[in-house]
Amino acid sequence: MENKIKVVELFAGVGGFRLGLEGWNKKSASSGYRDNFESPYKVVWSNQFEPSTKMQHASLVYEKRWDKESHCNQDIATVDVSSIPDHDLLVGGFPCQDYSVATTLKNSKGLIGKKGVLWWSIHKILTEKEVKPKYLFLENVDRLLISPSGQRGRDFAIILKSLNDLGYAVEWRVINAAEYGMPQRRRRIYILAYHCQTDIYNEIKDMTPNEWILEEGTLATAFPVTSEEVLFPTEFKLKGDMVEISENFNKNGTSGVFENTGMMINGIVTTVKTKAKHEGNYIIMKDIIQNGEVPDEFYIDEKDLDKWLYLKGAFTKIKKNKSGIEYKYSQGNMIFPDSLHKPSRTIITGEGGDSPSRFKHVIKDSKGYRRLTPIELERLNMFPDNHTKYEGVSDTKRAFFMGNALVVGVVERIGIALKQKNEYLHALQTN
Numbered sequence: 001m002e003n004k005i006k007v008v009e010l011f012a013g014v015g016g017f018r019l020g021l022e023g024w025n026k027k028s029a030s031s032g033y034r035d036n037f038e039s040p041y042k043v044v045w046s047n048q049f050e051p052s053t054k055m056q057h058a059s060l061v062y063e064k065r066w067d068k069e070s071h072c073n074q075d076i077a078t079v080d081v082s083s084i085p086d087h088d089l090l091v092g093g094f095p096c097q098d099y100s101v102a103t104t105l106k107n108s109k110g111l112i113g114k115k116g117v118l119w120w121s122i123h124k125i126l127t128e129k130e131v132k133p134k135y136l137f138l139e140n141v142d143r144l145l146i147s148p149s150g151q152r153g154r155d156f157a158i159i160l161k162s163l164n165d166l167g168y169a170v171e172w173r174v175i176n177a178a179e180y181g182m183p184q185r186r187r188r189i190y191i192l193a194y195h196c197q198t199d200i201y202n203e204i205k206d207m208t209p210n211e212w213i214l215e216e217g218t219l220a221t222a223f224p225v226t227s228e229e230v231l232f233p234t235e236f237k238l239k240g241d242m243v244e245i246s247e248n249f250n251k252n253g254t255s256g257v258f259e260n261t262g263m264m265i266n267g268i269v270t271t272v273k274t275k276a277k278h279e280g281n282y283i284i285m286k287d288i289i290q291n292g293e294v295p296d297e298f299y300i301d302e303k304d305l306d307k308w309l310y311l312k313g314a315f316t317k318i319k320k321n322k323s324g325i326e327y328k329y330s331q332g333n334m335i336f337p338d339s340l341h342k343p344s345r346t347i348i349t350g351e352g353g354d355s356p357s358r359f360k361h362v363i364k365d366s367k368g369y370r371r372l373t374p375i376e377l378e379r380l381n382m383f384p385d386n387h388t389k390y391e392g393v394s395d396t397k398r399a400f401f402m403g404n405a406l407v408v409g410v411v412e413r414i415g416i417a418l419k420q421k422n423e424y425l426h427a428l429q430t431n
Contacts, residue, residue: 004042005419008084008125008133010076010092011118012048014061014388014401016381017091017137020411029382029408040419044085047072057397061390076121081128089418090125093139093406094118119159126166135200136163136193137414139406142174144189146256153256154249159191160264161238161245168193169204171212173219174260177407178343179276180223183283184380186346186407190414192218199425204263209233209270213263222417223410225261225274233272234259286340288379289363289372297354299370300362307356308369312336337364344380351377352399374398382408 009017019029023037031037048059048071059073072079095118126132147155163170170193178185194200204212210230214220234257238245250257262271300308312334319329338345338361348359354371361372374395375385381402388398 003040005040005089005422006085006087007041007043007089007091008087009043009046010090010122011094012046012062012071013058013093013404014383015046015065016383016406016408017093017139017411018043018046018066019383019387020406020408021091021415023412024384024387029412033384039415041089041415043070044087045070045072047074047076047079049073049075051075055392057390057393058401061388061393061401064390065387076118079121081125084125084129086129086131087133089135089137090122090133091137092122094122095140123162123166126163132166132195134195134198135418136168136191137411137418138191138193139411140189140191142187142189142260145174145258145260150252151250152253153258154246156258157238157245157249158242160269161242161267163193164238164264164267165242167196169196169201169263169265170194171217171219171263172261173223173225173274175223175410176276177410178282180278180410180413181280181282182343182382182407182409183285183288184344184347184407186381188406188410190219190410192414192418199429200421201265203425204265209235209263209265210272213261213270213272214274217263218414218417218421219261221420222413224277226277227261227272227274229272233262233270235268235270238264238267238269283343284341285338285344285363289340289365289376291365294365294367294370294373298373299368300354302368304356305369308362309336311356311358334358337362337369347377347380347399347403347405349400349403351403352394352396374402377402380407381405 007018007021009015012018021041022039022043023029024033026037027033028035028037043066046062046066048056048062050056050058056073059071063071122138144156146152160170170191172189172191174187174189176185176187194204200218207216210233212220214225214227214230236257240248257271258269259271259273261274262269264270314331314333316328316330318326320326340363344361347361350357351360351372362369363372364370374388377399378385378387383402383405388401
């Protein structure tokens with residue numbers, strides 16, 4: 001444990017971050033859990049709590065796969081920060097909510113949000129911990145960069161400002177896992193933050209933003225990119241305190257100011273649009289499907305095919321906006337069945353169950369049309385087979401877990417890059 005990077009995992013779900021950082025049974029996700037994986041990371045405390053359900057299924061699965069002693073199944077907002085062990089790395093896929101700022105706390109202890117309570121729980125830990133984590137590694141949906149609709153990018157600006165005030169530099173990237181050879185087209189924003197007392201923070205200070213973003217940064221090392229806008233990145237300073245940003249950032253702006261890649265240090269934001277650069281292999285649907293081992297219940301009855309075809313078809317609806325003005329909302333045809341020769345579409349939380357749906361995956365094999373099994377959904381997120389299998393947990397709930405999860409291979413590659421960056425800088429210091 002002495003040489004391990006100590007990790008706290010928040011909003012843990014069924015443990016995607018932990019699988020990516022620690023591996024499973026000392027095997028790596030990127031090898032399908034076949035190749036040896038020597039991890040420098042060790043999760044010393046984790047938290048998972050689902051407020052909308054009485055039975056805490058995700059937490060039960062997590063405890064079964066790891067342990068109960070270091071796992072907390074309690075609303076994170078009610079957890080005493082002093083009970084959370086000191087750690088080097090704080091990770092979590094926090095939900096996208098409203099991060100607006102309400103008011104200052106008494107005694108100038110900081111700021112709190114109106115609705116985005118889960119982000120402010122992270123902020124509370126960072127504020128109250130005497131020994132602050134050196135690094136943060138967070139995940140969210142990519143619409144965080146353009147939320148809310150009336151102040152495009154305000155929520156992300158509040159997060160950046162709060163981290164800047166706590167002494168962190170930040171880099172981010174929207175990563176589509178399939179563009180780097182992984183089996184699912186899942187776009188998510190990944191955020192890394194480095195405390196001002198770390199070697200990495202000092203390295204960032206000594207570089208131009210473009211050097212870090214496009215060449216030398218942790219994310220650039222893990223997931224190489226190119227950019228046609230390298231000479232003309234967007235640059236601006238986060239002005240005002242968090243209340244001012246909450247009220248005024250990009251007010252009435254019709255477009256966002258944050259591109260899919262960027263960084264912030266000392267309140268200065270640099271952001272640029274990038275494209276993935278991948279020269280390896282790609283995993284497609286046919287590589288992950290089960291053959292000859294699928295229960296009959298996953299096959300669609302021929303008499304129900306018309307319902308599926310109808311829901312997968314094009315449609316136009318008349319909707320009303322907040323002002324009561326009517327407009328046409330149209331969507332095109334969905335591919336039916338899903339192609340086995342491409343990475344899958346994004347898994348959603350409603351993937352489970354046998355009722356016809358526009359968004360559920362349907363493939364065709366030698367026996368007919370069928371839905372995806374829990375094992376196949378796990379493989380699309382690069383989880384071990386049957387990771388979510390647990391007595392009392394339905395296949396529908398297992399599909400829900402995967403709709404909420406992340407692609408483990410993304411976490412693994414970023415974790416390896418962070419480890420390598422640490423080792424490189426440590427070697428420079430000691431030589």
